[in-house]
Amino acid sequence: MAFSGFAANRSLAAFQTHGGSVSLVSATSPQVRLPGTIFVSQGGAIYAISASGARRLPLPAGGDWIQPRVLPDGSLLVVRRFDEYSDLYRVSTAGKVLAQLSDNNQATSNKTLQLDHWILWPAIGPDGTSVYFATDAPKPAPSQSYEVDFSLWSAPLSGDMTIADQGVTGGTRWSVPDAYTGGDVEPVPLPDGNVLYSSYANTGKGTVVSVLGVQTGPHSTMVSLTTPAQNCGAPAVAAGGATVAMVCDHGQTADLEVATLSGTTLSVPRVLVANCLCNSPSWSPSGDNLLYMNASNPDGNFGLWYIANAGNAHPGAAKRVTDTSVDLDATSAAAWMAR
C-alpha cells in the first residue's frame, strides 16, 4: 500500500523545496545563527542544524522520522511513522537507535488494520524519567464503531509499554477525549506536575475547535485556559513553566501568541505573529527564544523561524533561520539542544 503522507514522496538526500531537490544546507547561510543544535524533520528524516552546518541523522530506512525531543542525557526521542501506525524510539544524536519504546506493528500477514495504533507528540516529564504522549487507545473493537481519537497517556521511559485497543499497558491514562473530534493531543508536562495540552471539542454548532487545557492529575477535570472562539493549540512551554506559546487558528491563517501561565490560569495572550501559517512552536533551552514553523506566503515553503526574547514585553523581530528553498515538516516541532 502506498504511503499516504506527503513526506514519503520526497527524496531524503538533502533539504528540498516542493518542486525538487536543491543542493543546499541551510545552516551554511542562515539569516540568523543560533547556538547549540536544532533538530528538525523534513521528508521523513531528522536533520541536525548547528554552526558547523546541517546533517541528516542516518536513522534506519522505512517510515518517517518526526517530532524529535531532547532527553536530559543528550539523546533524542523520535516518532517513526508508517502508513498505518507509529512507534516511539530513543536515538542518539549520531543517528543510532538506542531503544524502541513501543511496538504498534501487527507483524501478521492477515492483520486487522483497525487494531493498529498511533503514538505521537512525545514529551519528557519534568523529572526526565517519564514520557507523555497521545495515542488512539483505547478505542472500540473493530467493526463496533468508527471512533478513533487521541487520548493522553504517560509511561516510564525505562519500562515496557504495550498499546492495545483497551489502553496502554504499563502506562497511566490522563484524558478522555471528546468523541469524533481528533481528541487530546500535544501534551506538555509542567514542572508543578500538571499537564497542559490541546483538547479538540465539538461545539455543537457545526464546528470542532481546540482549547488549551490543563489537568492537575490523571483523570482530573480539564481546566480550559482558552476559549473555543480562540481555537488555540500547539502549546509550547518555556523552561520554568510560566511562558506559553501557542497557535490560534482562524481558518485560512493563524496567529502565533504567547501568554503567562500561573497554575490553572492563563493571562491574556499577546500576538507575536499575526495572519501567518505558523505551527509547532518550541523554546530554546534557556526559555528565552522561540522557534516555530511558518510559510512566509500562502504558496511558500515551510521554514524554521526564530524570535528572540519571545516571552518579553518587547520581543525581537521574527527571523527566518532556514533558507527559503528549504521545506520542513511544519507539523513537527523543532527540538533545541544547548550543545
Next chain:
Amino acid sequence: MVIVAGFAVSILAGVVLYFLPAIQVALRDTGQANTSLGGDPQLRPVSASESLSSTSPFTLLLLGSDSDSKFKGDYLTQSMILTRVDPVTKHVTMLSIPRDLWVRLCNGRNGKIDQAFLHGGAQCAIQTVEHDLNVHIDYYAWIGLQGLVSVLNQVGGVNVIANNPVMDDYYPADLSGGNPFDYQRILVLPGAQHMDGTLALEYVRARHDDAYGDFARSQRQQQILIALRAKTKTLTLADIPSLASSLGSNFQTNMSIGQVSGLLPIAGSVPLASITQVVLLPPYTSTEVVSNQDALRPNWALIRSEVAKFFPAN
C-alpha cells in the same frame, strides 16, 4: 457493509475555476483531443465570444465523484459545491450541497442528490439543483478522484491549516491498485502544513471519525479550494501541458475557452475576506431514514431563502 467513501471534489472545481483557461489553451495548442471537454450541448449554449471576464456575476456547479475501479462510469457525485463569482466586487460564495440531501431528481423520482449525476450526468445534476434550490446555474465542472490528486500534485500541492486531527480507520484504499473495497488508516495532523494531492484528498475525503461527517469534509473541501488561490499567482504557460494531461478523462465542463479566459485573474485577485462559505447544517437539514436510507431532509423554506440571498438572479 461496504462503505462507499465520498469523494470531495469540489476541489477540482476549484482547479477548474483557476486553471481551466490555461488547460484549455493547452489542449488547443497541443492538439490533444478530449471528448469530455466542450461540454453538454444541451446545456445553455453560449456564444464563443461570451467571456467570463465580463462584469456579470455567474454561477458554477462544481461536481466531484469517486471514479476509481469500483465504478465503471456510473458515478455518484460525492461533492457538490454551488459557486457564485462576482467579477466586479470580487466576491465568491461557495455553498456545499450535502450528498445525502433528499430531493426530487430531474427524472421526477425522489432520491439523494448524489444520484442525479448517475441518472443523467451533469445536465441532470444541474436541473436538479436548479429546480430544488430555485437557482440558475451558468456552468459546471466535474472532476474524478484520480484527476484531483494528479492536478494537486502538478501544481505542487497546497498549504493548509488542518483544523483538527483528521482520522479514519475505514478510509477507502481505492487508489493503491489493490482491492478497491479495502480500507486503510489515515491521519492528517492538525495545524499549518503543506499537502500534496494524496494528503489533500485524505483531508477532504475522510469522514468516519468526524463529529460532523459529510458537513465537516464539505468545509474542508472549501478550505482546499481557497488555498488553491495561491497557485494562480505561480502558474505559467509552461505548466499547462502537464496540467492538461494530468486531468485526462477525469474532467468535464461546459465552459469554453472564451468563457473562461478571464477566470485566472479573477481567482487570483479575490481576497480572503470576500469569500463566503456556506454549509447546510441543521436547521437547514435534518437527519432522517427515508426509504430505508440515511438521508438529510431539507428545510426548503430556509434553504431557498439563503440561496436567494447568496445567489441572487442577475
